[in-house]
Amino acid sequence: MTDHTDTSNDNVGNTIQADASPVAVNLANTPFHTLTQDTVLDAVESLGYVSDLRVFPLNSYENRVYQVGIEGEAPLIAKFYRPNRWSLQQIREEHTFSLALAELEIPVVPPIANAEGETLFEYGDHRFSLSQRRGGHAPSLDDMDTLYRMGQHLGRIHALGQVEDYSHRPALTLEDFGIRSREYLLANDFIPKTLLAAYQTVSEQLIDKMQSVITNINYRSIRLHGDCHPGNVLQREDSLYFVDFDDSRMGPAIQDIWMLLSGDKTQQQTQFGEILEGYEEFCEFNPTELPLIESFRTLRLMHYAAWLARRWEDPAFPQAFPWFNSERYWAEHIQELREQLFGLDEPALKLPSAI
Incomplete structure (x- = not known):
């Protein structure tokens, strides 16, 4: 359920372990069977980019995500959406939310818009979007300053999330x-x-x-990140980025907060205290x-x-x-x-x- 925007090189190919699946799989019926490396390159270049032909599949299963090298520029992340999962309206709602967060300088990784403001594109059978690459690693939940800053960022996300509701995306x-x-x-x-x-x-x-x-x-219920586990927060030096809003939906604020907690009850209580201190600088939390x-x-x-x-x-x-x-x-x-x-x-x- 996670699409990382890091540079991991985990290949999700089409090999099936003989004893792993209860049914025989016809590859022609699988959702990404036409998504070859050439298709990925052609899709990106259809938007006016010139690729250097370097394509690295990233660690993603719900969708397919690739790092694509661009001549003379930083690589881009190309995300190809699983067919029949989200409607056009639902994907665009998530994009609109991500872009609005970025406009407020909240550290998220929004999709790249073209000159007409479009962020969702089609190539052949596939819908896809592009974003900037943001490398990093999962944050340390033992570091109190990191927890405090995550709370600040999450408070800002929720402050905007409660301004209006999603019209098309579901609730948890x-x-x-x-x-x-x-x-x-x-x-x-x-x-x-x-x-x-x-x-x-x-x-x-x-x-x-x-x-x-x-x-x-x-x-x-407010607009949430929806899948706010530490793997969807990238830390690099002093920067923290919340990534992958693909599971964004309506729900209670605590859904995004509890997923950043780990360990026993005492550890979770300490972590929650630090996150809440930063969170409430920007958004009031409902203790109920x-x-x-x-x-x-x-x-x-x-x-x-x-x-x-x-x-x-x-x-x-x-x-x-x-x-x-x-x-x-x-x-x-x-x-x-x-x-x-x-x-x-x-x-x-x-x-x-x-x-």
Whole structure:
């Protein structure tokens, strides 16, 4: 679900491990089968650029992302969108949000607009966009200054995010991420029969419990980054950039914040305090959202399993995730969900002032 704008050179080719996929894959039916290196170069050059013919695939699975060398200039990042995932209006909404953030000098990596202001282009069967390259590494969550600055940037993103709503992009909901994920997995024979009853039981219990939590909290949905884990924050020297708004949608502010937390509860509490200090310089935080963290963590776990299943016929997925769809994977996933049953009952993080 992540498109990095770094310079990693992980190839996502079309080789399928013989024992990784439950079905035979017809490459002619896969979403990116016509996206060759020549197609990538031709698409970029169709916009008036002259390539130096250097193309490096980056670490991306939902879409396809490449670093493309440009003669006499810095390389560009070309992102080719997975067909039938987002509509034209939904992609353009995300682009508009990213460009508005950049105009306020908030450190994001927006798409490049042409002379007519267009940021989404078509070449053959593919929709694509271009952006500047921003190298870097994931930030250190042990560094308090880094957490504080991430909080500042995220506060500025959310301050603009709450000015208006998305008209076309969806919201992060229990129905979409939880119920539909469960239904898809149960309907498509991914879960081993020996573990099916266990998955049915724990997932049903989780959905009931999350329903109770979420419906009892009054929160405001705003435009979010949507996939704000540390891998989507690039740090280089003194610079921090939030990248990959591809999963941007409506939801509570805490969704972007909790994904920057790691470790045990004590560590998360310390990290949250630093992030919140920077965040509230630019945007007020609603503390009633704190009990949502474990529900949205659970929804992410359920959605991730269903995402892998939905994409399993894409040849890049069995190659990149060979452990998926094994009995061991599902046993560990079910155990993780059982742990979330207890996590939902644990006390939520607190405001620093309440400690």
